[in-house]
Amino acid sequence: GSLGARAREPQRGVLAAATREGSAVVWRRVGGAPEDEPEKAWAPLAPLSLGRGLAPVQLGWGPREGLLAMRYTTVEGSGTAGGLCLLPETVLARVVHGNWAAIQTDASTVRIENVATGGATLLQSEMRIVGAAIYANTLAIWSRSKVAVYEFDTSDRPRKDPKLLGEFESRTVAAALWDDHIYMCVGNRIEVANFIGSVQASMGLSDSEGEPIAIHIAGAVRAGAPNSGGAASLGAYVAVGTSCGFIKSWDISRQEPRQHAHARQLVASGAGQPQASRVTSVAIASDGSR
Incomplete structure (x- = not known):
């Protein structure tokens, strides 16, 4: 034209x-x-x-x-x-945990798929999805103002539609699931909430470190969860990347999160130095070693 x-x-x-x-x-x-x-x-x-x-x-x-x-x-x-x-703009989310993947196919639809068998089910949402996280048989999706958490069927039988566990308002920009909690990047902190949005802990960052915009959790899958093999908990760690180019991590295996490693800036900024980098993704090893 x-x-x-x-x-x-x-x-x-x-x-x-x-x-x-x-x-x-x-x-x-x-x-x-x-x-x-x-x-x-x-x-x-x-x-x-x-x-x-x-x-x-x-x-x-x-x-x-x-x-x-x-x-x-x-x-x-x-x-x-x-x-x-x-x-x-719609940036389609793609996340994997164990044998399960969540693949966003359009602005409001996520395909939940078993990567081993190919079995899949669709989740249709009324929100405009900007991010997704998956853990065991739990899926979280969020817009710029709301978070919804679902439980999905992992059986080999004809699968039921995902069940809504909770929906609440939040301005999270990134999130991750672990056990029965969702870890959300909100402002200059990481909020730890249950699936109905009740915040039970918070991990803050300083102004110089910037706001968390990327998050990843790794560790032993909780006992009894799908794909866990009955393994006992050996620890879990969360890492975030910030708008000012910092990486910071916490040990979340205990009731109260504690800092696992000091914040580290990927590219130094200051007089004669280039502007600080912006972290777009981050990952941490399951034992927290790197």
């Missing part, structure tokens, strides 16, 4: 374009293109349908990460009208 609007976000390396026929495409800069073929430095994402009868006239990236705004016109009867719509 014919180009109706475009917008570039240099900081994130993304470019959006919309056609007058109501379609949009976003490209992400991947680099590595030869000088005579600069277009190969950009990889297209899946195209979007903006709706029948909408003619984009302007695109713009919002201040929040992954938010694209579109101003459009549409013909109504003998005249024209206009409007504004927001197109939030």
Whole structure:
């Protein structure tokens, strides 16, 4: 179609374009293109349908990460009208624990699959999912304002629909499950809550360390849980990565979490130094050694 609007976000390396026929495409800069073929430095994402009868006239990236705004016109009867719509980016979540994986297939659907047998069930949610965590037979999903925790059927028989264990408001940006608790990155702390959202412990970070934005838990699976093999608890550890490039970990095998390792900054910042890095993912060994 014919180009109706475009917008570039240099900081994130993304470019959006919309056609007058109501379609949009976003490209992400991947680099590595030869000088005579600069277009190969950009990889297209899946195209979007903006709706029948909408003619984009302007695109713009919002201040929040992954938010694209579109101003459009549409013909109504003998005249024209206009409007504004927001197109939030959906980064599909994929998580695995033991023999089970949770794979987000669209903005509100998660496929829960046994990676050994291929058996699967779908979870449809009313929320716009931005993250997921799985542990044994428990799945947590969250939006930017709400968390929901489900128990799913692990039997070989025709599986029942996932059972909702709890749903509560939270502005978590990342979370992980362990035993009967969910560990959530909220503000400058990690909140430890049960499945109905009652916070039972909290682990804080200093202003200089930044806010936790990535989290991972490893250790011995609790006795009696699916895939545990009846193993006794040998310890469990949680690690977080922060917005200022720090890695920090705690021992959560006891009733009260205790710091396992001092915070470490991956890239130093300061006078003459580059700006601190931002951690996008983190992992810790099951024995907490690395």
